[in-house]
Amino acid sequence: MVLIKLPDGSVRDFEDGSTPRDVAASIGRRLAEQAIAAVAQGRVVDLDRPIQDAIDGDKTNEPIELRILTTKDREALDVLRHSTAHIMARAILRLFPGVKLAFGPTTATGFYYDVDSPERPLSENDFPAIEAEMAKILAADEPFDRFTLPVDRARAFVADLGQTYKIEHIDDELYKYGVLSFYRQGEFVDLCRGPHIPRAGKAGAFKLLSISGSYWKGKTDRPMLQRVYGTAFFDKKELDAHLARIEEAKKRDHRKLGKELRLFTISNLVGPGLVLWAPKGATIRGILENFLKDELVSRGYQPVYTPHIGRIELYQTSGHYPYYKDSQFPTLKMPADPFAKELVDGLVSGTIDDDRQRELLAKAHIPDREASKGVDESGSKYFDLDIKGRIAYVESRCEFEEYLLKPMNCPHHIQIFASQPRSYRDLPVRFAEFGTVYRYEQSGELSGLTRVRGFTQDDAHLFCAPEQVRGEFRATMELTQFVLNSLGLADYRLRLSKSDPSDPKFQGAAGEIWQKAEADIRAVLDEMELPYDEAPGEAAFYGPKADFIVRDCIGRQWQLGTVQLDYVLPERFGLEYTGPDNHPHRPVMIHRAPFGSMERFMGILIEHFAGAFPLWLAPEQVRVLPISDKVLDYAKSVLESLRNAGLRAEIDARPEKIGAKIRDAQLEKIPVMFVVGVKEAENGSVSFRDRVDGDLGPLSLEQAISRVRDESTSRKIRQTAPLAPALPSEPEGEKHEY
RNA sequence: GCCAACGUAGCUCAAUCGGCAGAGCACCGCUUUCGUAAAGCGGGGGUUAAGGGUUCAACUCCCUUCGUUGGCUCCA
Structure with missing residues (x-):
């Protein structure tokens, strides 16, 4: 007999070997049909695995706490995604028989499987075929059958499958478990801790998203595998909503908005990773x-x-240089000897003749190469070298002052602190x-x-x-x-x-x-x-x-x-x-x-802010929109008043219709528009249009300006676009024990 | 740095099998003087990222380099 405690607090007897499905069935037929997996003693377990077996190791005389998971439970979603990863792996193996599998865990928003495809690398172009194969597997609705093998037989088993990464993983880490579990689905068997959904048909809507490289076990000296990312939901609507969120997010990617709103640019000629702030971004x-x-x-x-640079000794003292040498720009090298410097500069710029070079070599006490035969086996003279060779030779013979572009400010600040008692x-x-x-x-x-x-x-x-x-x-x-x-x-x-x-x-x-x-x-x-x-x-x-x-x-x-x-x-x-x-x-x-x-x-x-900065941050706070050229003079006086009030304002004096001017201002996410026409010009007012609330009707110029100024100085924030939706807190690192 | 994909006008994107490089927006000019999210007409704009190769012919196929993107690794 096994005692089961249900979430409502009731405790019931079940026969030995009962599974969560049995428990679910005893509660109701619909629950048993909808069940995906269960949580026993806080552990997610298979629906068709005997409960006592699944919680082995947590044996207790107390009743076992059991909760049935349906498609509504977050834990079930992880099970689904892991199973979908298996289904994807199975589909990939069908289409690409030589593929070897590595790890296939779930992530906060989906799953991935690392694979090694020796024939040819997979690409996103293969996704439709893989997804179609996955759909077939779902339709066939075969069960996920769990079985176990002792480690030595498990090792031989994966060796037979040709799954060399699995062998290595058993040898490295899994041997300590003694017995390892597998899940079989038709012709496909994968070493896996589980749990899984009971049958492929329980899987829902899925989509493959991207493919990328990733090192085996995350180590740069190991082979580069291919990581296929995907996501899955029980409900197609949820999947569509998820994909829509991804699309929405791309629309406010700062790289896209930065370009559209002219905030910043990055020029290949200046260099990658070096930001050029355009006026609006700089503002x-x-x-x-x-x-x-x-x-x-x-x-x-x-x-x-x-300053932006400092002697290398500064960073040697601080300890930055030795630890982060690899992620720094090369040092700026300045020959300590002024004659050596002149020589190098002359060689680099090509503005120095041989006589002067000879003279400078002597003054800098740099011996000719012939005189240093012991060091240079070639023994050729300095003047036999080409310009590059001469530069290299001189540099090898002189001392440098070396400067580093500063990787951190602290050593400089420390010197200021140390500069006085x-x-x-x-x-x-x-x-x-x-x-x-x-x-x-x-x-x-x-x-x-x-x-x-x-x-x-x-x-x-x-x-x-x-x-x-x-x-x-x-x-x-x-x-x-x-x-x-x-x-x-x-x-x-x-x-x-x-x-x-x-x-x-x-x-x-x-x-x-x-x-x-x-x-x-x-x-x-x-x-x-x-x-x-x-x-x-x-x-x-x-x-x-x-x-x-x-x-x-x-x-x-x-x-x-x-x-x-x-x-x-x-x-x-x-x-x-x-x-x-x-x-x-x-x-x-x-x-x-x-x-x-x-x-x-x-x-x-x-x-x-999805580019729609609040008034106090907006590079252009107010745009004055004259309805026609007739009121251009008044519009300009409104602009002047705005600027005199310390506001960042522009005027749209193009010969366009007001609708077009408004549209452009909206697209540029200008927080406030002052629409001015003949009426406004006559009584010294503006028609106040808010980016969010739209047309707010006429206000006197003074009222309108103070309204804008108040919102600006109070640093009010009325509109934000939440970043990625809150995620369940994840432990650092993945949990792919196997 | 590694793996993969990508790079066509300022922007977003077309160009069939290798066969004359195009559209919309933006920009410039002219017309229109207009009331709350796009007026009309005309015009300029390209070494198809760069370099090399194959070919009668290359945006298209191949190689190299640069860059971008997605990840991995790294992140003081």
Whole structure:
């Protein structure tokens, strides 16, 4: 006998070996028909698997809690998607017999299956054929049959199937389970933990979405597999709604809107990942910067400015250079010896004759190649080399001053702190700068404004006494919240990025100081009652941080604001202040950037507002629309009044009909239009048209202007387009045990 | 960096099997002077991303490079 406790609290007896389907049937025939799977003791299990077997390991004398899943339950959707992934794999194997399967898990919005297709790579052109084959499998409605094998026989079984990735996975990880489960569906058998829908016919609407490469087990030294993405729903309507959402999201992709609304551009000639801000985008960005600057004054920050480059030694001291050499632009090399420099410059520009070269070589104490035979086996003379060779030779013989495009602002700010004696009375010192930094991101990573090679951080560095850390940390968190709230960006999550003590990148992470730093952050987050995830290994190399993560309109997650606690750099730079005891003490640093990167923030903001910026951010706040040329003079005087009131206004003086002017202004997402015709010109009024609410009728010019100004200065937000719909919180990483 | 797809006028996209590079919008000119989401007519605009190859002939087929997109990997 087995005791089952149902969600309504009732407890019933069932025979040994009963399945969830039996339980469902005992409740009602319709439930049994609609059932997809079940949750037993908190675990999703197959509908036709004996309950006691499925929860093996959680054996208890208490009644087993069981809940039947139907198409309405979120857990059932995951089961469906996983089964659909199997059906897709089966279809692919039918069409491409040599294909080998790797992992095929579900994601937050669908599923994928990693496959290796040795004959020829799959492409999206194959999707119709694969989808048609999948439809056949659904129509055949064969059951998913579960069976198990001991590890050694399981290994032999997948070996027989020629599934080499499955063999490797058993050898690497699965052997420890002892017994492995398989699911058979007609001719198709896959090693799989399950659970699955009972029959293929239970699968609903599906669609294959994209295909891309992905490394086997995520390791760059392993083979590149092909990842086929798809999604599935029980109901075709839900699938269509999902696909419609994807289409909607694409419409407000910041890369598309940025071009349409002339906010920014990226020129191949300037370089990939290097953003050029057009006037409208620059206006918005400038408003954001001024908004924050004003806020910083009231919060006790001081402005600083620092250059875009710094000596490499600076970054060797800070530790940035050794750790991030690969993701930086090459160094700028300047020959230390002025004669060597003149020689190199002359060679590069081709404006130097042989005599002068000889002279400069001597002055720079660079021996001719002949004289350095021991080093150069060729033994040929300097003048036997071509220009490139000469440059290379000179460069190999001279010392350089090396400069780095700055990848971070902190070392520069640290030098300002260190430039004068500091007393505990001065702390905390808060240096703020919109500092532009350059990082050589991998070419495949570049994406619009969200991943770029040159970007501006709204950076600041706080130098404080240890006892001030928590208070300052909290204040910076609050600043970041204030900034996000001011923009109506409420859909973010917090991540405590911690060290991974086993990774040498985190200096002294096992030590007390890191522990303390992480405890400090945790304490502040708890005190502020902010929920957060902890992410080991995500810390900066110099300290743990609290990151604000938002999703863009197509669901990708980006780190925006960040607050970082740093005990390492003050140590590396030997920073000190004089304490009340008249002894030197080491300050603690807080790095923080509420926007994060202005580029990335703008990208997210464009999508957040779908390009329809609120009045206070709109690059053009008001457009004056004269109905005909007859009122052009009055329209111009209205424009002047608007500008005198400090508003950003333009006039549409084209000889177009008013409908066309309105349409164009709407499409350009101008928040307010002042329509003026003969009537308005006669009594000094305007016809007020709002982007959202439409025609609001006549207002006196003064009233109209103050209405706009009030909305602008109050930074009112009336219209946002929510980013990707909220997702169920997912554990980091996939759960494809097998 | 890796895998794949893609790159045609400022933008969105056509161009059959390899056979004269086109449309709408935008832009310029003229006409129209108009009341809340598109007036009419005319005109200019292209080394089809760049370079190379095959061919009588290449937007179209092949190769290389650059870039973009979707992912993987990376992200101070």
